[in-house]
Amino acid sequence: MNKTISDVKKIILELSESRGVKKGHIINVVKYSLFLAKKLKADREICEIAAWLHDIDKLKGGKEGHHIRGAKDAEEILTKLKYPKDKIKKVCYCILTHSSDKNYLPKTLEAKIVASADALAHFDDFLEIVYFYYNRGLTIDETRDRILKKADKSFNKMMPYAKKLAKKRYDAIKILLK
Ligand SMILES: [Fe+2]
Ligand SMILES: [Fe+2]
Known part of the structure; x- marks a missing residue:
């Protein structure tokens, strides 16, 4: 494995x-x-x-704007690791654009891939997402609403190939919850 990756x-x-945050x-x-x-x-x-x-x-506990602060953190870390500047720029762009923020939409292939992978992973984490919302004290109806919104948001930000991979699970969530 490449040293920077490890x-x-x-x-x-x-x-x-x-x-104490899950790494899954x-x-x-x-x-x-x-x-x-x-x-x-x-x-x-x-x-x-x-x-x-x-x-x-x-x-680190951030929520709103985590893609913006995350890109800055990544730049610092990768600079310390002496990763080449041109590659740092590409990595940080992927981080900045992964989060469905209309001001920062992914335009490079790599950024579209990371945003799509993030969305695909949300379909793997379905039960964890249910658990997360329910534990925030939301009612069942509110939980259902949030999950449907999250599923739409995740599905809509995917590139066409990733949509194909997630389609069955996206449809299943809608059948189950609507
Ligand atoms: Fe994120
Ligand atoms: Fe993520």
């Missing part, structure tokens, strides 16, 4: 461990990023590093 992986796994989502985003990058002949290294780092601000 360093970044170590940083993220240690951070999730120390904060990040690992799934890495898995889907690599799968899509291979399939669509994108830069696998950029996609993998961005996937490991994409929610770094959330791991």
Whole structure:
């Protein structure tokens, strides 16, 4: 494994461990990023590093604007690791544009892949998402509403190939919850 990838992986796994945050989502985003990058002949290294780092601000407890702060954190980390500047720019762009923010929509293939992988992973985390909303004290109706909105948001931000992979689960959620 490339040294920067193993360093970044170590940083993220240690951070999730120390904060007591589950790492399953990040690992799934890495898995889907690599799968899509291979399939669509994108830069696998950029996609993998961005996937490991994409929610770094959330791991630190951030919510609103985590894609903006996360891109800045990633830039700092990768600069310290002496990763080439041109590649840092590409990785940070993927992080900045992964989060359905209309001001920062993904335009490069790698950024579209990371955003799609993030969305695909949300369909793997279905029960965790239910548990998360329900535990925030929302009623069953509110939980249902949030999950349907999240499923729509995730599905809509995917590139066409990723939509094909998620379609059955997206339809199943709608059948179950509507
Ligand atoms: Fe995110
Ligand atoms: Fe994410």
